Amino acid sequence: MPIVKIDMIEGRTDEQKKNMVREVTEAIAKTADAKPETITIIINDLPKINIAKAGKSMAETA
Amino acid sequence: MPIVKIDMIEGRTDEQKKNMVREVTEAIAKTADAKPETITIIINDLPKINIAKAGKSMAETA
Amino acid sequence: MPIVKIDMIEGRTDEQKKNMVREVTEAIAKTADAKPETITIIINDLPKINIAKAGKSMAETA
Amino acid sequence: MPIVKIDMIEGRTDEQKKNMVREVTEAIAKTADAKPETITIIINDLPKINIAKAGKSMAETA
Amino acid sequence: MPIVKIDMIEGRTDEQKKNMVREVTEAIAKTADAKPETITIIINDLPKINIAKAGKSMAETA
Amino acid sequence: MPIVKIDMIEGRTDEQKKNMVREVTEAIAKTADAKPETITIIINDLPKINIAKAGKSMAETA
Incomplete structure (x- = not known):
């Protein structure tokens, strides 16, 4: 059952x-x-512009 | 309200x-x-490499 | 595989x-x-205070 | 910690x-x-065909 | 449509x-x-034991 | 960044x-x-009635 x-x-x-x-x-x-x-894993790939830390998109910081 | x-x-x-x-x-x-x-449905399409069952990616098994 | x-x-x-x-x-x-x-369904029960539409929590509107 | x-x-x-x-x-x-x-935000972009309201895909309605 | x-x-x-x-x-x-x-927001409240950063549960660190 | x-x-x-x-x-x-x-993990605990496989709730099968 664990779904990750x-x-x-x-x-x-x-x-x-x-x-x-x-x-x-x-x-x-x-x-x-x-x-x-019983373990299923799903990976979701994200472009940097779609991830933000502390209000700044990673396209600007990483 | 149900969001699926x-x-x-x-x-x-x-x-x-x-x-x-x-x-x-x-x-x-x-x-x-x-x-x-009130019902909203979202579909998330995944490539086989991004899904795994029992530790094996579906790109290897399906 | 569909996970709902x-x-x-x-x-x-x-x-x-x-x-x-x-x-x-x-x-x-x-x-x-x-x-x-192959179909797995997960239900997530939410109190009304934890759901909002148009900026208003459902604890205030429903 | 809030993850959005x-x-x-x-x-x-x-x-x-x-x-x-x-x-x-x-x-x-x-x-x-x-x-x-401590705040992380993730954006998930969806094609209209992958979103439905009231049983109708937004590719048909919007 | 934005669901948060x-x-x-x-x-x-x-x-x-x-x-x-x-x-x-x-x-x-x-x-x-x-x-x-069109904006729906869902809040998911988590106990500290159910959140981990850098391999450590927040029940141990915060 | 990986959020699990x-x-x-x-x-x-x-x-x-x-x-x-x-x-x-x-x-x-x-x-x-x-x-x-950079790795954050969130655990979501679910009662058996809120999980279903093959159309049957785990409260009925497990």
Whole structure:
């Protein structure tokens, strides 16, 4: 059941995404007593202009 | 007021989306005592690489 | 894979929720070519004070 | 800590987004006793076909 | 149409919430060319144990 | 920047949550080239009646 949504800056490679979902699944299975096959992960890639910290878009700061 | 967010694999046609939002709105209006005009639905299309089950990205499994 | 999140005002009965998830699942399976067993629905119950339309909390208007 | 997610129709300019995140951050900092640097805003741009009100996709109505 | 979801630490008063939704609605209407009556805001109150920064739950740090 | 939202069945202990956020942060930092201090995790605890798979609420099946 755990459903994990990860919002992050676009640009990660497919390889990074595959490694990330594998390791995040293992981390949750190990610590939250959840079977891996019940864990769903969704990645939402965001352009920098669509993310802001302290009132400033990351397109201006990062 | 019901706000419905549907995350799904990209690739559905506009026709499928139109039918889906109509039928989901009817289903909620009928069962949750909500007026159709108060129901908002958002669809989020996801590439397979951005969805993982059991630690494996759907780009690898589906 | 379709993951459906429904934010709505708290207060629906368990019976209403059971009917709603059944009918929403059928609606999506029928229109979006998705197997029912792949459809996950999450309901998020909200107090009226936590929902606002046109700048006014529903605790003030509904 | 406040994390703000804004789902809206695609098409706003970068300038509009920069102004929006600045003003929303100020509004929350002022009213919810939160330091600006702790406020994160995410914008999710949506095509009209992916948004529905009263069972009708905005691609049909707006 | 803009739908705004605000995840924040529980504990704000109803008064703070009413002021926040009013001011956030004004901020978005002013900067994103959206009519106030089309703006919906949802607040999600979170206990500190359910929020983590840098791997540490806020129940441990704040 | 990665913001992680984890929806899961209520009932995990504070200890499980602390371990989970630590390990998920490490997993993302290691695989997605993100500094731990930029990673925020939100946990959303859900009663079984508010989660459904294949049209059936988990209050009926789990």
